[in-house]
Amino acid sequence: MSETDRKLHREAALVAGRPAPHIPPRQTKADRIADDAEAIAVAKALAREFAAGAAERDRERRLPIAEIERFSQSGLWAITIPKEYGGAGVSGATLAEVTAIIAAADSSLGQIPQNHFYMVEALRLAGTEEQKKHYFARILDGDRLGNAFTEIGTKTPVDYKTAFRNVDGELLLNGQKFYATGSLFAHILVVVAKDETGRVHIVFIDRATPGVSLVDDWSSFGQRTTGSGTVTFDNVAITPFQTVDHDVVFERPTAMGPFAQIIHAAVQVGNARGALNEAVTYVRTYSRPFFELTIEHGYEDPHTIHAVGEVSIRVNAAEALLARAGRLLDIATESPDDRTVAAASIAVAEAKAYGTEVAQLAANKLIELGGARSTLESYGLDRFWRNAKTHALHDPVRWKYHHIGNYYLNGLLPPRHGAL
Incomplete structure (x- = not known):
């Protein structure tokens, strides 16, 4: 290194x-x-x-x-x-x-x-x-299964230094991964690595295999407990049976990309749903009326009622987009071609982009409507915003809008990869 x-x-x-x-x-x-x-x-x-x-x-x-x-x-x-x-x-x-x-x-x-x-x-x-x-x-x-996918220190997140080589008749894998979400909890690590020709494979490695080292060093302010830390592979012996060609799933139309992304979209929609539910519970339980009002309870405040109504509509819309994306994903999975895969990719991108915005809106409104007391560490309500913001960085929403716009305006099909 x-x-x-x-x-x-x-x-x-x-x-x-x-x-x-x-x-x-x-x-x-x-x-x-x-x-x-x-x-x-x-x-x-x-x-x-x-x-x-x-x-x-x-x-x-x-x-x-x-x-x-x-x-x-x-x-x-x-x-x-x-x-x-x-x-x-x-x-x-x-x-x-x-x-x-x-x-x-x-x-x-x-x-x-x-x-x-x-x-x-x-x-x-x-x-x-x-x-x-x-x-x-x-x-x-x-x-x-645990992820050992992305590395740091490379030009882009999809450049990989991790590789396996034939050394004296034995396949040996070497490299280091960061953002290895799930690996700390896994029985089998699945490593993205290049072979000697440069093709990308996924390699299935039992956790206890000699040469595998896992470290819990994930220190982000959000998604704190995903265990997305570092995994190192030092001359790890593997067999051809443990390797699966990964490039091949993107060389033809498959639903691999939207399949990967719909789970991320669902995390954001779920976070939005959780923040809204928490806001309703907190306001009903703790919120006090503004002193200019003559009402008895904070949940009677007309501005609060309006805000909850607005967020509820947006969360419902995000859920509807997610359900629609799931239906188009199922069509693409059943009958994959350029048209169905592109439609699924765009639908999932719409759900992810909008869900990301709504998750952050709901998280902001949770604190705004809760008032100063809602910021106390004991409640932990800031986690919804921190988690939504951190998870949104997995792949940039700005590029989703770009591909969505090109699809509807210029008829351009989105690229096939795991981030769209």
């Missing part, structure tokens, strides 16, 4: 790197979810549990290890596995709603499985039959 790279990592790790938590091999098999309706019902039940400790986990930057175990053992992490392999094969709309339900309770928990689902879809599109049977079975039993 160059000195520049080392400096970038030091600057990123404002919190001293803590050892990764111990994640033992899975002891019990996860529940099996049968269909879309059950997935929604299970997500709602879990969200009620997860919401209770969300503010405390955020305040203490406490990794949600127990919550993640409950989450994956519920069967929700296997809902996109096709029915022919034993999964529920839920729709894209259902996956988005499940994510939004969890994110409304805790947006960090909503984001953590995003790359898990992404890699499941990559397997479905590009894995061999033997790879699908092997890894789908492990996921159905409850094993979690």
Whole structure:
């Protein structure tokens, strides 16, 4: 690693790197979810549990290890596995709603499985039959995939130095990843790496493999408990069976891009929903009337009523855009071609762009309507704004507007990649 790279990592790790938590091999098999309706019902039940400790986990930057175990053992992490392999094969709309339900309770928990689902879809599109049977079975039993995707110190976020090479007849992988969301909680790390020809692959590596090092050094002011820290690979031995060509899923029309992005859109919509719900609860419970008014309760303030009405309309609109995006994603998944994939990509981009704006609006209104008392650290209400702002930086909304405008104004199809 160059000195520049080392400096970038030091600057990123404002919190001293803590050892990764111990994640033992899975002891019990996860529940099996049968269909879309059950997935929604299970997500709602879990969200009620997860919401209770969300503010405390955020305040203490406490990794949600127990919550993640409950989450994956519920069967929700296997809902996109096709029915022919034993999964529920839920729709894209259902996956988005499940994510939004969890994110409304805790947006960090909503984001953590995003790359898990992404890699499941990559397997479905590009894995061999033997790879699908092997890894789908492990996921159905409850094993979690973790992301080792993006690096820092490269020209762009999709430039990769991490690579595997044939050394004396053995494939060895070397590199370092940052923003490795989910890896701290994973049983299997999925690494984006180049082969000797420069093609990008995803590589499935068991957590306990020699040469793998995880550090809990994520120090962002938002999404604090996603565990999006550093993973290092030092001469990690792999086999061809562990590698899946990743470039191939974007060389032909597939729904890979909008599939990846609809989960991010759902995190923002869920965060907006959570902030609005919190605002209603807080105002009903604590808000006092402005002294110029003669009303008894803060929730009778006409300006407050107007503001809640405005935010409610916008949250409902964001939810409708997300549901529409899910329907178009399902069409593109079933019948992928240039037209259907582009329509899905644009619809998902619309949901992500608008959902991002609404999440920040709802988070701002939560504090504005709550008044000075709502800023107390004990309530942790600022987490909605911090989380929405941090998650929005995953991929810039300004570029979504650019591609949306080009699509409608100039008939230009959006590019095929994982960020649109």
